[in-house]
Structure formats: structure tokens, C-alpha cells
Amino acid sequence: MKIGIKTIGCAKNEADMKNLEAILSKEGIEIVYNTDFADMIIIDTCGFIEEAKIESIDTILGFCSLKKEKDLKVIAVGCLVQRYYDELYKDLPEIDGLIGVTPPEKVAALIKSGEYYYHSEPNVIYEECHRIDSKPYAYVKIGDGCDRQCSFCSIPLFKGISKSRTIESIEKEVKQLVENGTKEIVLVSQDTTQYGTDIYGEKSLPLLLKRLGTLDGEFWIRVLYLHPDHIDFDIIESIGKERKVLPYYDVPIQSGSDRVLKYMGRTRKTGELAQLFYEIRSEVPESVLRTTIMLGHPGETQKTIKETFAFIKDVEFDRLGGFVYSPEDGTKSYGLPMTMSKEKAKTYMEELLEIQDDISLIKNRLKIGETFDVLVEEVWGNKSMGRSYHFAPEVDGCVFLNEKIKPGKFVKCTVKDAYEHDFEGEIVNEFA
Known part of the structure; x- marks a missing residue:
């Protein structure tokens, strides 16, 4: 059998599918990167926001349409399936299988046995990893799920509470990757600042970074998805000073308006966030700050947009990504009155990205000659x-x-x- 894998969504999905690739390969199944040659397509879906859900469905339907031309099985797995299993089962009779949020080893076993339909409580953590990576970098999932109750976020609905892998299993995976030539290890989780709280009783990201920094080999470590409500001095220092760890702080604040942050269920206000970024830059002068902004959440107004723009100009992030709010059923924000149209929010997002481009250009040009x-x-x-x-x-x-x-x-x-x-x-x- 020849299997092609299509990954949609976040870096955690990519980490899962790279492990699945390796497991299937060890079982004698050929992985093909040109899906024209595949007998089966596995689509790892995303259920986070409307655009990702649409992309997942369009991808499923696109591959299912190929079944008219060739003998092809199409299996959807992951977050969208976990969230909407019953609806997908009913509305997509053309699909050959649906598997929810399930560890790669279990997915591989189901595929081999021909059991293409599987749905249970989300199981986001696995300790045994088998990696085949062709890129110089690799995403390593240190945990998944989330204990936060951000009003807009659907992740806990289909990923469950925050769960961490053991340090030993992460060390083993990183060592394997480095021995196979990977030069950059990118640590990901829904909230990397909460790593270890469930299994060690305390925040353990600094300890993990210290342990990984002692491994042999020439490689970098980068940490993504640092929730601003949980960053403390130990985390700031370990990312800025620990051996092999890059001084790169990915801190998605979502808004620069206290009013909108309150609607979102975020804890730290803009004054505290500004102080956090000041502390990072004071402690680690060479640091790079990246954030993510969402516009158009319930409570958003022209005034709050201006507050966010002013905050971005004040902090001067090095990098910024953005997206427009979409109502997600099951979340606290779902059903709240929309105070700004999606079209208006998109226009403001374009303006925000232009502001950030101006900031980034100035900051980047300061690096000339270094x-x-x-x-x-x-x-x-x-x-x-x-x-x-x-x-x-x-x-x-x-x-x-x-x-x-x-x-x-x-x-x-x-x-x-x-x-x-x-x-x-x-x-x-x-x-x-």
C-alpha cells in the first residue's frame, strides 16, 4: 500500500504526522509525497477557526472527488474529526474513514487493521516517537490540550485539558532527530509555559530546556506558543540564557485593548503585558519578540482597534501574525453580539499588518552589518x-x-x- 499524508493546521499536527509517517514506514507501508501515486490519503484536519475548518472540508472533498478516477481511500483524522465526528459521519458518505484525536501509533494500528472509523475521548499525548524528517528543522510536541478558558478558543473542546510528555521521552526524540541530522528543534504545545504542571506539579519548561541543552550535537532549540498569562522570570531567563536555546519569544497576546482582553477571558492587562515585554528585553537585549493579534472579537470597536494599534506601536514587536475572529460553537464568545463586521475587521487587519511592516523594516535594518x-x-x-x-x-x-x-x-x-x-x-x- 502507498499512503500520502496531507497536514492542515498547526505545528503540533505536523509533529503528529511525521511520527505517523515513520511508524507506517517501519510497518512496510510506502509513504508517497506525490499524492497522485497514493492508494490511500490520510488528511490531518484542523478544527480551530472557520478558515481552517473550510480548508479541511475542501481538502477532504477534493481528494474524495478523485475516487471517480482511481481506486483511492480517503481517511480524515485529527481535530476536526474529533470535534464534529457525528456530523462528518452523516454528511460525508463518500469518505472511507474518520479517526479523532488519537496517538500516531494507534492511528497506524487502525489503518493496518482496516478499522477506519474510531472516536473516543481525545488522547493527545504519546511517549514513543519514531521520526523521519527531511527538513533541517523539526517540530517536537512537548504537550497538548489546554487548561485555559479563553472565551474565543475551541481547543479545549476537542483536545481536552493540558497534558505533558515526560522529559525522558522528549529527550529521546530530540536525540534521535539530532543524530539523523536535524539542526533546529522547535518545541510546541498549546501552551508551552504550562509544560510539566500536570506530571511534575510545577512549571518545568526551564528544566526541560536545561536537559535538552546538554545533549550532544550542533543544533538549536526554539520554543513557540508562550501564553502571556503564565510567563515568569525563570522562563524568560531559560529561553534567553540556556545553552542552545534561541532568544526568541513567541507570545500571542491577541489584543492590545483591555476591554477586548476582558471579553476574551485573558488575565493580564495591557499595562502588565507591556511590563512583561520590557522585562524580556531588559533581561535578554538580543531577544526577538513575536506576537499574534485577533481582530473583530465581540466587544471590538473602532476605539479598541486604535488601542491595539497604539499598543503595537509602543511595544514594537519584531514579528506579528494576525487573524480575524470567527464565532466557534461551544465557546463562551459564541452567540455574543458581534460589535464589528468581519469585513471591517479584515480591513483593520490589513492596516495593522502595514503598521507592523513599518516597524519590522526599521528594526531589521538596524541589523545591517551584524x-x-x-x-x-x-x-x-x-x-x-x-x-x-x-x-x-x-x-x-x-x-x-x-x-x-x-x-x-x-x-x-x-x-x-x-x-x-x-x-x-x-x-x-x-x-x-
């Missing part, structure tokens, strides 16, 4: 593309290099020019 380590990821003709610590994979920009260098190598690079999202660099020397 020299940084760059992880090479791709080759284009006689040139290469990579990332310095300033850029997370897939969501940020990159460094364009003036020479052809093999992907997976580290080089020292001097920034010769800079734009809103990217650097242009000149290689000083290649060292790993």
Missing part, C-alpha cells in the same frame, strides 16, 4: 536561503545568501541589506 549564524534550508540556483535565530520556520521571513550551500549546514553570515520580512546576507564562513 553577523549571525544561519541555518541553510534551501538552494536556489547559485544561491541559498536559510534562517537566523530571528526567524521561526514557516511563519517568519528568511535570510537570502549569496552562495550555494548544502541545506542543513550552519554558516556565519553578515547582513548586507534588510527588508520588512527578510535579510540579505553575505557568508563569512561555513562551520557545521
